[in-house]
Amino acid sequence: MKKVLFELKDVWKIYCMKGTETQALRDISLKIENGEYVAIVGQSGSGKSTLMHVIGCLDTPTRGSVVVDGKEISQLEDDDLAKIRREKIGFVFQAFNLIDSLTAAENVAMPMRFNGYGKAESIKRAKELLKRVGLEKRVDHKPNQLSGGEQQRVAICRALANDPEIILADEPTGNLDSRSGSEIIALMEELHKSGKTIIMVTHDQNLAKRAKRQIKLKDGQIVNE
Amino acid sequence: MLWENIVREFGRHKFRTALTILGVMIGIFLVTSVSSFSEGIIYYVNDQIKITSGLITVHQSDIAGFNIQASEIDQALVSDVEGISGVEKVAPILYANIDGVGTAIGISKEGENILRGVNMEIEEGRDFSEGQKEVVAGKTFADNNNYVVGDLIKIENTEFEIVGILQKTGRNDIDNAINLDLPELQDATGKKDMITLMMIQPSSPEDADFIEQAINDNFDEIAAMTDKSIMNSVNDMLGQLNALTFALGSIAALISGIVIMNVMIIAVRERRREIGTMKAIGATNRQILLSILMESISISLLGAVIGVALSFGGAAFINSILFSPIALITPRLMLQSILFATLIGAVSGILPARQAAKLDPIESLRYE
Numbered sequence: 001m002k003k004v005l006f007e008l009k010d011v012w013k014i015y016c017m018k019g020t021e022t023q024a025l026r027d028i029s030l031k032i033e034n035g036e037y038v039a040i041v042g043q044s045g046s047g048k049s050t051l052m053h054v055i056g057c058l059d060t061p062t063r064g065s066v067v068v069d070g071k072e073i074s075q076l077e078d079d080d081l082a083k084i085r086r087e088k089i090g091f092v093f094q095a096f097n098l099i100d101s102l103t104a105a106e107n108v109a110m111p112m113r114f115n116g117y118g119k120a121e122s123i124k125r126a127k128e129l130l131k132r133v134g135l136e137k138r139v140d141h142k143p144n145q146l147s148g149g150e151q152q153r154v155a156i157c158r159a160l161a162n163d164p165e166i167i168l169a170d171e172p173t174g175n176l177d178s179r180s181g182s183e184i185i186a187l188m189e190e191l192h193k194s195g196k197t198i199i200m201v202t203h204d205q206n207l208a209k210r211a212k213r214q215i216k217l218k219d220g221q222i223v224n225e
Numbered sequence: 226m227l228w229e230n231i232v233r234e235f236g237r238h239k240f241r242t243a244l245t246i247l248g249v250m251i252g253i254f255l256v257t258s259v260s261s262f263s264e265g266i267i268y269y270v271n272d273q274i275k276i277t278s279g280l281i282t283v284h285q286s287d288i289a290g291f292n293i294q295a296s297e298i299d300q301a302l303v304s305d306v307e308g309i310s311g312v313e314k315v316a317p318i319l320y321a322n323i324d325g326v327g328t329a330i331g332i333s334k335e336g337e338n339i340l341r342g343v344n345m346e347i348e349e350g351r352d353f354s355e356g357q358k359e360v361v362a363g364k365t366f367a368d369n370n371n372y373v374v375g376d377l378i379k380i381e382n383t384e385f386e387i388v389g390i391l392q393k394t395g396r397n398d399i400d401n402a403i404n405l406d407l408p409e410l411q412d413a414t415g416k417k418d419m420i421t422l423m424m425i426q427p428s429s430p431e432d433a434d435f436i437e438q439a440i441n442d443n444f445d446e447i448a449a450m451t452d453k454s455i456m457n458s459v460n461d462m463l464g465q466l467n468a469l470t471f472a473l474g475s476i477a478a479l480i481s482g483i484v485i486m487n488v489m490i491i492a493v494r495e496r497r498r499e500i501g502t503m504k505a506i507g508a509t510n511r512q513i514l515l516s517i518l519m520e521s522i523s524i525s526l527l528g529a530v531i532g533v534a535l536s537f538g539g540a541a542f543i544n545s546i547l548f549s550p551i552a553l554i555t556p557r558l559m560l561q562s563i564l565f566a567t568l569i570g571a572v573s574g575i576l577p578a579r580q581a582a583k584l585d586p587i588e589s590l591r592y593e
Contacts, residue, residue, distance in 0.1 A: 101230065
C-alpha cells in the first residue's frame with residue numbers, strides 16, 4: 001500500500017478583509033499518495049492557490065485537519081512549518097523567485113544552508129544538481145544572466161536541494177515560452193518517474209491533461225476528480 | 226547563516242552601504258577621540274599615583290591640576306612644614322625648563338630617597354653627589370640626544386657632567402628630564418630659595434589626612450593634597466568629561482542607529498519577495514531575523530573599525546593642541562568602541578529584522 005502524503009479533512013479557509021468574509025476553501029477533503037502526479041486546476045479565484053498554500057504548509061486552515069506525512073499541521077507554529085517545508089517539499093514558482101544577488105549554485109544551495117549544511121558541501125551538491133539539468137556551465141551566473149527557462153531549471157534544482165519527496169509547482173510554465181515550457185514539463189515528468197510526488201497548480205488544460213490525476217476547483221470546492 | 230548573501234547585498238548597494246558606514250564611522254570616530262582624552266588621564270593618573278603613593282604633595286595654593294609645574298613656593302616654608310606633627314620627611318623639588326635641554330628636576334638627596342622608593346633605578350653610572358655639577362639623565366632624554374655617561378651638558382651658563390642614566394620608567398615627565406642637586410639647579414637658574422613643590426612623607430599613612438588639613442588651614446600661600454584627594458579631584462574632572470563623552474556617545478548612537486535602521490527597513494522592503502521566497506523554501510523566522518540582524522551589525526562594525534582607526538588621528542590632534550600628550554587610545558578603549566557599535570547595530574537592526582521575520586511568505590510572494 002502506498003503511503004499517504006497529504007490528507008485534508010473538511011478543510012475551510014476563510015479570509016476576513018475589511019469586514020467581508022471570503023470563503024477561499026469550502027469543505028475540502030482529499031488524499032494524495034506518494035508518487036502521484038496531480039494537477040490542481042481551476043479559474044483564477046477558484047481557490048487553487050489557497051489550496052496549494054495549505055498543502056505546501058505555507059498556510060494553515062481556518063477549520064479542518066491537514067495531515068502531511070503523518071503529521072497534523074493545522075496547529076503548528078511558523079518555524080515547525082518551515083522545517084516541514086524545507087525537508088519534505090520543494091517549491092517551484094511561476095516567477096522563478098531566485099535571489100538576484102546570488103549565483104545559480106548559491107541559489108540552489110540555499111535550502112541546504114537553511115537546513116544547517118556548510119557552504120562547501122551545499123555548493124558541491126548544488127553544482128551536481130545543476131549538471132543534471134544541463135546547466136553545468138551556468139553555475140556561477142546570476143539570475144539576470146540566465147534565460148527564463150534556465151532560471152526555472154535553477155529553481156527546480158533548488159526545489160530538489162534537500163531531496164524532498166514532494167515537488168509543488170505553481171504555474172511553473174506561466175512565464176515561459178512554449179519551448180522552454182515543454183522542457184520544464186519534461187523535467188517534471190522525469191522527476192515523477194524517478195519517484196517524486198508532483199503537485200502542479202495550473203490553469204492550462206493541456207498541461208493538466210498530462211497529469212495522472214486532476215483536482216478541479218470551483219468557488220473553493222472540489223467539483224470533480 | 227547566509228554570509229554570502231549579506232556580502233552580496235553590500236555589493237548590490239555599494240553607495241548606500243558606504244554612506245551608512247560613513248555615518249557610523251563619524252560617530253565612533255568622535256566618541257573614541259573624545260574618550261581617548263579621559264582614557265589618557267586615567268592612565269596618567271594611575272602612573273602618577275604609583276610614584277606619589279602615600280605621599281602628600283604641596284604646591285602654590287592657587288595653582289592646581291596639570292599646571293602644577295608652574296607652582297612657586299618659598300623654600301623657607303619647608304622648615305615650617307617639617308614642624309607639623311606627623312611629618313616624617315619633606316622633599317623640596319624644583320622644576321625648571323632649560324633652553325636647549327628641557328625639563329630639569331632639582332631635588333635634594335633626602336627627597337630622592339622618598340621618591341626612589343618606586344621604580345626609579347639607575348641603569349648606568351651613578352647618582353649625582355651633593356654640591357657637585359652633576360646630573361642624572363632620564364632614559365628617553367639620553368637616547369634622544371645621544372648622551373652617554375661622561376658627556377657634558379649646559380644649564381644656562383654652567384656646565385654639568387652626566388654621571389648616570391635612569392632606567393626607563395614609562396613616564397614621559399621623568400624619562401625626558403634630567404635630575405640634579407636642588408641647590409645646584411637653583412644657582413644655575415637664579416631661582417635662589419625657590420621651589421616648585423614639596424613631597425611630604427608622613428610618619429604613618431593615618432597621619433596623611435591630618436597633615437593635609439593642617440597645611441590647608443594654616444598656610445595661605447600653599448596647598449596640600451594627599452594622593453587620595455588627587456584621585457578625588459581627578460575623578461571629579463573625569464566625571465565631567467565622561468558626561469560630555471556620554472552626551473556625544475548618545476548622539477552618535479542615536480544618529481547612526483537611525484541611519485542604519487532606515488537603510489535596513491528599506492532593504493527589507495525591497496527584498497520582501499526574496500525574504501518570502503526564503504521562508505517558503507524553509508528558512509525559519511529566526512534564520513531570517515538573524516540574517517537581517519547580522520547585516521545591520523556588520524554595517525555598524527565596519528564603520529566602527531574605520532572610525533577607531535581614524536580616532537588615532539583624532540587623539541594625535543587633541544594632543545597637538547594640549548600642552549602635554551594626554552589623549553591615549555588603549556586596547557580597552559578600542560574594544561569598548563567596537564562593542565558599542567555592535568550594540569548600536571544590533572539595537573537598530575531589531576525592528577527591521579522583526580519586520581522581515583514576520584513577513585507572511587504568501588503575501589510577500591504575491592508582491593511584485
